[in-house]
Amino acid sequence: MSRPGKNIGIVLAAVVLVGCGGSDEGAGSAPGGSSAPAGSANRGVVLIGFDASEALIGALGQGRIQGLVVQNPIRIGETSVKTLVKSLEKQPVERRISTGEALVTPENYKQPEIDKLIHPARAENVSNASLSGPKSKKWKIIVIPKGTTHEFWESVHAGALKAAEELGNVEITWMGPQKEDDRTKQIELIQSAVAAGVDGIAVAPLDAQALVEPVEAAIARGIPVLAFDSNLDSDRTVSYVATDNYHGGVLAARRLGEVLHGKGRLILLRYAVGSESTEQREKGFTDTLAKEFPEIKMVSDSEYAGPTFDSAQQKAESLLTRYRGQFDAVFCANESSTFGMMRALEGAGMLP
Amino acid sequence: MKEEIEDIEGIRAAGPGRLRNVLQWVWTVVGPFVGLALIAGFFTYLTRGSGHFLSPDNLRTIAGHTMIVGTAALGMTLIIIAGGIDLSVGSTVALVTVVMALFIKKVDPMLPESLRAWHAAVPMAIVVGILTGGLCGAINGGLIAGLRVVPFIITLGTYQAYRGLATWLASSTTIYVPSSMRPSWFGGLVAIQPEPRWLMVSPGVWMLLLLSLFLAVSLKFSLLGRYSYAIGSNEATARLCGINVPGMKVILYAVGGLAAGLAGVLDFAKLGGVGVPTTAAGLELQVIAAVVIGGGSLSGGEGTVLGTLIGCLIIAVLQNGCVHAGIPNAVQDIVIGVIIVVAVTLDRLRRGRAA
Known part of the structure; x- marks a missing residue:
């Protein structure tokens, strides 16, 4: 399912490049207004997600997703094994090891260091x-x-x-x-x-x-x-050993505030109850919104996407029918829910 | 009445002759055993380098992993013998975990201090959980008998409905029972390493064995067991013999439901006191597979408790053995699928030759 997304992604990535000339890190100070999808009048729903699959990166290249917070799965796997072996060999290990996270946007996803993160082995x-x-x-x-x-x-x-x-x-x-x-x-x-x-x-x-x-x-x-x-x-x-998930949520919230210019209505599609990592992301996200962007209102934050792409898409579809026309942006806290939500938004014609 | 039942048995036994009957019985009982031995032998050979596969620890683990499937499969054996099927088992288990979690959270704070110290809400929740399962089963049976729709369709419906009910009760989330409300013995019920050690295997496994014994004796000697075989062999004849078939169905499915409820209690304990509306998805298929591998016939009239237990063990050995041998999930599923088909085909061949 991710394969076709790649080709489209490459084609449209070129369009985006022509359109906005790939502004770099400074996206924060010079608001993304220059990038066509975010600023234009007929823009669709803003989608901010978590984790990167090829399909999601493709959509990001097309400007259909405004931001993805990515983790460093390679380092998670590597550090976990190394730390466990260290402890087996009776060496001291840290109780909490953070493996880093980064925000990927349509503006910066071509940069080499980001590219390495979104196309891990x-x-x-x-x-x-x-x-x-x-x-x-x-x-x-x-x-x-x-x-x-x-x-x-x-x-x-x-x-x-x-x-x-x-x-x-x-x-x-x-x-x-x-x-x-x-x-x-x-x-x-x-x-x-x-x-x-x-x-x-x-x-x-x-x-x-x-x-x-x-x-x-x-x-x-x-x-x-x-x-x-x-x-x-x-x-x-x-x-x-994990991403600083709370901080990942903070990054997502800041990106959303930036794209929406601090104002709008939002749906938060949660992942699953009892999953510590995604709950931390959601908490970082909602805390930051409440603190830094008080004018962004939450329309729905009580729905859970469930474990699979299918369950996420189903839940997203019913959310979209329920709140059609009443929201400007969506945040999802993991790969499957972001993908399911994206598919649902596409189906409803709500993406730019 | 008793004589009539024996007549039915007599009609069934009359055909092939006594010796053949004995041989057939031996094959029915021994067949699954041979399968189990072959599979266990195969994994022992695959993992001969580590020698952990047949270690007491691992056998304990395998026994522990049959608990939930096995308990639910006892009920399913009864239902399948009577020519029925229950697809709602997994959903019932999920519903039971949710009901128990909600019950404990609700009732525990209402109890007087003296009872709370004993965690009295938990034993009450166990009873409520089992009864919830029984009620689910009774509803299945009632609908099947009342609407005269085949069990496959009715329980396909309740499979969705009970899962939906569980999700709705849990507000689409997971219900956590705080650790202060959980007694220490509760997790011990399903612990692989039992306390005290002389129990050898988990208390849940002992419970499964006792229930199996009870069900095996009931099938052989009680009216319930005899009627089940009678209804499963030929429902019309059973009715003509004066058996209250609709009433029996309600009872059979209710008993199946009670077993599913108990499986739900075990799952709830295994999950450390968490009510999960999505748990046990696909459990019904494992349970049906266990019964069928163990010689149960989906056309009714056949099935034994011992066979079912062996069927459960075969599935548990496969799953555990694949972990030992590092075989990925996908291959496990394919292997289990193949074994189901092979087991049932062998069963057909045997019967074809005997008839």
């Missing part, structure tokens, strides 16, 4: 190692993402593999639930990994509370557990 969804053979390396760890369908996780996987290659003494098994809300499956994965005798576990918890028991059971058996991407309600994990 990806790994195929296969395990390069199994827990079955005799140990060929010193450490055997399992990395459990929230799901295996989002492109984001493929990049985290690539980062984890990169770390394993650099360290040379660690074997990685990559395995996650298929659906990004299958807590039971994630719990069972942790339990199976413990029984399979791994040395360490890196997990992106689907739920800050539901995963506590299996994680603490693993820790009680001497297997260190590191949380990445999303935190856990437990202080016994080795470390928490």
Whole structure:
């Protein structure tokens, strides 16, 4: 689904380049008014999203999305594995490691450092190692993402593999639930990994509370557990490696304020309850709006997109019918909800 | 009445002759066992390098992972024996977790201090959860008997409706029960490493075994069990024999619902006291697969508790073994799919030869 978006993206990116001459970092001081989509009178709904897939970047190139906050999944994967191994080797590790986030806009997405962030390496969804053979390396760890369908996780996987290659003494098994809300499956994965005798576990918890028991059971058996991407309600994990999600939300809110010139009506489509990372983004976003852009009014902020593209699109479609003509902008806090919302806006003809 | 039932049994048994019958029975019971042994052997071979696959720890883990599917599958066995099907199991489980979470959050603060110290709201919630499941099942049975629509359609409807109800009750979100309201034993109910250690496997597994024993005995000796086989073998004959078929259906689906409710309680405990309206999606298919792999026939009249348990174990061994061997999800699903088809085809072949 992301493939066709790329071609269109390239064609229209050229148009955008001609149109606005690619102003750089200074987008903040010299408001995006020069860029055609944001300023013109017949502009559609402003969409600000989170995370980058090819389809989203394509839409950004067309000026259909006004901003995307991107994370650094490669570094998340890499840092998680390295930190976990460090702790296995009894070296001190930091409790909280932030891996950085950046705002991508139609103006800056061509810059080389941003380009690297939005086109990260990806790994195929296969395990390069199994827990079955005799140990060929010193450490055997399992990395459990929230799901295996989002492109984001493929990049985290690539980062984890990169770390394993650099360290040379660690074997990685990559395995996650298929659906990004299958807590039971994630719990069972942790339990199976413990029984399979791994040395360490890196997990992106689907739920800050539901995963506590299996994680603490693993820790009680001497297997260190590191949380990445999303935190856990437990202080016994080795470390928490993730984007500063709150700050990501702040970046998104500032971009929205800038595009809307501080005035407008907004829909916030939330992701899922209990997902610490997206809740932090939403909080950073709403806090900043309330503080810095009091004239931007929230029309709806109580709806949840759910775990998949489909669920997000369905929810977005009903939101759009309900609030048609009553809002100027939308914020979504992760890849699937941004994509679902984009598709729904396209379908309703609300994008520029 | 009793004699009439035995007549039905007699008609069924009359055909192929006694020895054949015995052989058939042996194959029905032994077949799934052989399958399980083959699959376990396969993974043991794949993972021979680590030697963890057959470790007591891992066996405990596998047993623990059959708990939820197994409990729900007991109810499904009964329903499938009677020629029915229940697609609403997963939705019922989700509804139960939501109802329990809401119940505990609502009731706990209302209790007097002495009861709160004992976390009395939790045992009450367990009862409420099981009864919620039973009610869902009774509604299924009532609709099937009352509207005379096939169970597939009715439970396809309630599959959506119960999920929707759960989502609506939970306001589309997830309900968290604060840790102060959760007793420490609650998580222990489903813990892989049981406390005390001499229990060997999780208390939930023991419960599943006891219920299985109870159901197996009931199927063999109680009217409920006999009527189920009778209705599943030939509903018209059963009715002619004077069995109150509609009433039995309500009871059967209600019992199935109670089992689903109990599975919901276990899922709620496993989730650490979180009511999740999206949990257990697709559980019904795993449950049906377990019953079918274990020799249950979707055309009714056949199925055993032991077979179902083996079916659950086969699924759990597959999933656990794939983690050990590092086989990705997609392959797991394909393998489980193939096994279902193979199991049922073998079943057909066997019956074809016997008849």
